Amino acid sequence: MAIREIRKEGDEILYKKCKEVKNFDNKLHILLDDMYDTMKKNEGVGLAAPQVGILKRAVVIDAGEGLVELVNPVILEESGEQTGSEGCLSVPGVYGEVTRPNKVVVKAQDRNGNWFKMTCEELMARAVCHETEHLDGKLFLERVTKFLD
Ligand code: NI
Numbered sequence: 001m002a003i004r005e006i007r008k009e010g011d012e013i014l015y016k017k018c019k020e021v022k023n024f025d026n027k028l029h030i031l032l033d034d035m036y037d038t039m040k041k042n043e044g045v046g047l048a049a050p051q052v053g054i055l056k057r058a059v060v061i062d063a064g065e066g067l068v069e070l071v072n073p074v075i076l077e078e079s080g081e082q083t084g085s086e087g088c089l090s091v092p093g094v095y096g097e098v099t100r101p102n103k104v105v106v107k108a109q110d111r112n113g114n115w116f117k118m119t120c121e122e123l124m125a126r127a128v129c130h131e132t133e134h135l136d137g138k139l140f141l142e143r144v145t146k147f148l149d
Contacts, residue, residue, distance in 0.1 A: 001030075004038045004052040009091045009139065018048075018055045018135040021071050024113040028058070032069050032111055035060045044089045046127040048134030051090050059131035063124040070108035073132050077105040082122065085148055086130065086140050096144030100126045 007013055021028060031054060039047040039060055046061040061068045080102030087095045104125045107117045120128050130140055 001033050001037050003041050004034050006038065006042065006047075006051055006089050007053055009141070011090075013050055013053055013055065014090055014134070014139060015137045016050065016055055017137050018050055018057045021056050021058055021109070024071070024109070024111060028056075028071070029111055031056070032058060032060060032071075036062075036067060036069075039089070042089050045123065046131040047089060048131045050134055050137075057135045059135070061124070061127045061131060063127050065124065068118070068124075069111055070106065070128070070131070071111065071113075073106050073108035073128070073135070075104050075106050075128065075132060076117070077103075078129075079103045082126065083145075084126070086126065086144075088130070088140050091139065091141060094141070095148045096141070097146040097148060098126075098130075098140055098143045099145065100129045104128050106132075 035047050049056045049058040057072045059070045078101035082102040083099045086098040103121045
């Protein structure tokens with residue numbers, strides 16, 4: 001386990017599309033473990049692989065309900081709406097109001113390649129949307145309607 005360097009806004013790797021994870025091997029497990037440690041150390045709610053310089057479709061989230069690892073996540077359904085403050089470990093110190101679905105259903109693989117489906121609400125739904133967008137090279141900044149002090 002190790003803390004990895006978090007790539008910051010402006011780093012070209014954050015704007016690239018990530019590749020599907022095909023090997024559910026020890027290298028992936030180490031990446032996920034390191035991402036979790038890095039997220040915790042920086043007091044984040046979620047972290048996507050490109051934020052530590054790896055262009056793979058993998059994210060970790062802990063929105064207060066324990067660790068969730070999503071590999072190759074796909075959002076299947078979105079419903080409702082929530083508007084609230086959002087930030088990102090790649091854009092330190094910047095917070096903005098972002099509107100997201102209040103509920104999402106996501107399917108993903110776990111670290112061993114098993115598919116599962118999860119229904120997420122509120123902060124968890126926000127985190128799933130935010131982190132999944134990182135995998136497509138998008139930062140939350142483009143969705144901010146109002147920057148907050
Ligand atoms: Ni982020």
